[in-house]
Amino acid sequence: MTKTRNYVFEQVSKLKEEVPWISLVNKTPVTKLENIGEEYNIPELYMKRDDLTTNIYGGNKPRKLEYTYGKIFEKKYEGIVTLGGLGSNHCLATTVFSKKKFNKTKEIKVTLLLMKQPLTADVQKKLLMFNNLGANIVYSGGLLGVAYNYFFKRYKNFYKLWAGGTDHITNLGHVNAAFELKEQIEDGELPKPDIIFVTLGSVGTMAGLDVGLTIAGLDDIELIGVKVAMNILWFGCTLYSERKSAKKTLKFIRKYTDKFNSIKLKKRKVLTDYVGKEYGYVTEEAKNALKIVKDLENIKLDTTYTGKTFAALLDYVKSNPVSDKSILFWNTYNSRPYDPFRKKDEDWRDLPKDFHRFFLEKLY
Ligand SMILES: Cc1ncc(COP(=O)(O)O)c(C=O)c1O
Incomplete structure (x- = not known):
């Protein structure tokens, strides 16, 4: 895989002078989810493979x-x-x-x-x-x-x-991701999506995509966030926080260019019914979505974030006809193997004492 470009710096050269940045991320592929598409009657269903953002550790x-x-x-x-x-x-x-x-x-x-x-x-x-x-x-x-x-x-x-x-600066990573997607649409890797589903946690991924889609001229794509935490953990895992964060990032970019002065952020939607009892709670819907994606596409999601978002996508298509729509699931979970970070002789007793109980208590 090749490294992605910093499209945002290319668009706004003054940002490059002001914002420190190192290059880590690959241009991630887009996969058509043919089997799930067939089974659930979503002929144009795609996944942005941000599970592969680097060769060593992926995800958002x-x-x-x-x-x-x-x-x-x-x-x-x-x-x-x-x-x-x-x-x-x-x-x-x-x-x-x-x-x-x-x-x-x-x-x-x-x-x-x-x-x-x-x-x-x-x-x-x-x-x-x-x-x-x-x-x-x-x-x-x-x-x-x-x-x-x-x-x-x-x-x-x-x-x-x-x-x-x-924060409003790390959001630039996903502003960039939207430009990367635009290039993939132009190159014919996927049709322009009508809807993108993305997980909403500390809101940065959605806020970055929100700004990126808008300034890249893809603002007619509907961006739907799926909330995975109660508000307290991230102070506000809400549409309001997402709006605030997106506005701050757009304002920050505008400090360095007048190119986007007439641009307005679009209304967005956040689905709130998928958290379960608490952050990290393993819901039946998430477990089921995980199994579907694993069995039909051999891609691993997780139960805290992406499983809940995929569950929301599946529910959405049940109640909204999408046979003529193109849907993109933005995969934010790492799928690179943990092997480089494991040790043959690792032993939980080597962790600080406070953590030992987490190896003795019953698992979920
Ligand atoms: C796999 C995964 N997806 C989504 C998110 C949420 O992204 P954000 O915090 O940018 O809203 C997280 C956050 O930890 C995550 O680990």
């Missing part, structure tokens, strides 16, 4: 981390402190790209403030990998404990990054 996080690590290297931070659930993909991606062998620049120290989430085998693997990769992991209980450790403890010369890694 590397698109954001290009800007996060750009800033860390430019400002010469020694480390990064961030937070997430015990099995956070954001924490794993951040830890992976803190390694010199993966960021190709410099080793960065990592402190992860982790909070409780429903315990699954994947959560246990993540904890082992954080430890194998040398992250300093701190169990902080619930959100209050995490917030206390994040806001009130001192991390000298560490860059602070909130859960999910979203």
